[in-house]
Amino acid sequence: MKSENARHDRLKTLPPVLRGGFRPFFFGAAVWALLVVSLWVLSLSGRITLPTYFDALAWHRHEMLFGYIGAVIAGFLLTAIPNWTGRLPIAGAPLAALAGLWLAGRIAVLFSGIVSAPLAATLDVGFLAVFAFVAGREVLAARNKNFPVVIAIAIFALANALDHAEALGAAIPAGTGWRLGLGIVITLIALIGGRIIPSFTRNWLSKQGLKQGLPSQPDRFDIATIALTGIGLLGWVAAPAAPLVGGLLSAAGVLQLVRLSRWSGWRTAREPLVVILHIAYAWLGVGLILLGGSVFVPVIPASSALHALSAGAIASMTLAVMTRATLGHTGHELRADRLTMAIYALVTSGAIVRVTATLLPFDYTVSIALAGTLWGAAFLLFAVGYGPKLLGGRTP
Template identity: 65%
Template sequence: MKTDSQGESPMRIPQLLRGGFRPFFLGGALWALIVLVLWVAVLSVGLELPSHLDPLAWHRHEMLFGYLGAVIGGFLLTAIPNWTGRPPMAGAPLAGLALLWLTARLALLFSATLGAPLAIGLDIGFLAVLAVIAAREVIAARNRNFPIVIAVSLFAFATALDHAEALGLAVPAGLGWRLGFAIVLVLITLIGGRIIPAFTRNWLTSQGKTEHLPPQANRFDIATIAATVIALLAWAAVPYAPYAGALLLIAGILQAARLARWAGHRVVREPLVLILHASYAWLPLGLLLLGGSIFLGQIPVSAALHALSAGAMASMTLAVMTRATRGHTGRPLAADLSTRAIYILVTLGAALRVAAPLLPIDYMRAIEIAGAAWGGAFVLFVLAYGPMLIGPRPDGKP
């Protein structure tokens, strides 16, 4: 009988533990909802969180390193076997890693009682273990994706910096979360630059539209990636420096031009591909807003940050999670009504949150509406995709 890399028969492994995307996509989506609900309760009724972190720091940390840490884990553990040809992590080892992530989340939430050192150790430990696992697999296969492993390692370092600041250590204010923010955006730049033009070409070709396809990556893409990395690192280090603002504006313009080359206007009939273009569009917009906020006081920094987080990060992760879940559970790569609703709600929620300071309604009411739409996208993901993630494939395969 065929066994996986841990020596377990696939038929004996619970469905939820047969692939990294299953526990981490579902767990991440559920945690994003919990964090959102608790944050709204803090703002609306003054809820006091049992964490050693202040409410804003906890909310920011958990959305960035908690939710996105889970999605990155699920993506990596699913993509690495495709990159390397090596067996995927499943069964007990996957359960242990997922449990480490969950324990870290709960420990940080209740760290005022459990103690900060334990929570911090678990939190950094999850990302460190994930980086080690990814490095082991990539090195063993001599695969070219080692830069992504480096990015995950730096993400763990950014987590440590964020905790160090919260403990009062000599860390520049905000450096940890800004560095983590920058790393996620670089990952979107790298991975989005691979999958968006590739999926666009595939769909257009399948429709017989073989002219004016998205070009293969070239020196322009390399220059755009380099400019984005430099701009984001400059912003992470000196967020109010004029030269950081200029670099962000340059990166935003280059990213907009890069996206335009991928022929997104030709895939409006295919939601699974269109959402990737729409998600990526938040990246140049956010970079331009962030750069502009350094020079123009009329542009709120919060609008720029939410364009990049509630916009680029949330919509891109939902786009990848829906597509990957359908593909890896044997479902058709087609967006049903619930999937299209997920895309509409997350986009609407992000747009309302970015525009909240400018809307002719009460600011808190605008945030509540934006949060309801954004949170609704994750509720729908859990309801529609949760059964796929915990249930068997319809084709009966392991």
């Protein structure tokens, strides 16, 4: 007990940015997302050539998936695991080392056309592997039931390695790595979102004095929906163009929307911190339906489906979690100010423009630039508005 109290006292003496994993990783994720989108738009317009051994599209996809989302997952889990286990958070020098390894991976991959590509792959995959080890050690030490989440992170690291291997010329079916990585993230959103969205919604509705029709925790329907989603995504990783896979994904999307409708999201219209979670989950259902439909209907671009899942579901959900967690863990009121509402509006608008880019009455490149500008502005506002809280805000 004395040792734990001493660790807790030392935690208070650390720079604020190193007191919790959400601080460096949420800030770094936002800045990196903004940079990746900016460089991708400049590359697409022919203004720059990226110094990476990935082609420009593959680099953009890789860095948003394994770079940005990898950082958000690390920040979220490093904050959630102490709550799960009752152990003190990873902080100080170990946290700085983890964040430094993530940053080294980002720089190495960007400049991998100049420096060693295998070194870039080692640093990049190494971050996720080390993080999976650290998270697993904490969960196992407390004999906590959330070890499957650690397994998911290990598979995410494997997906990252497969994406690098394909880029290096290994005989791997095209897209296996990034599809596996995206599938893991979507599954985590279905699992964790299915816990937090009804819980936060129920808490808010209860505070408003409502007692009827409150959302409940996952039941057999939810489990069946998640299982079908997982099976469909696994099939998509192996055979993305198979008709059976398309049917499974579309069915999973419909069930996810039914699942969402059971959480009474329309009753939370006055609370942006809760509404954005429902919007993000709606993107998940729409994205799965579009992804499945693209197998059968040629006019549905697979890129639109993928961006409904990535720019829509993943970006909205991660920003929703990042804003809420930052406010809650830095002693601020859980209230969405105008800047926060602008973040939500921009990321949603950017996703809509990107998903419908082929239908808009503009040149496709202009539509992509507009989507990137709106979407990037959301992360710019997060970095500017939430950066001071993350880097120097008080700890409750």
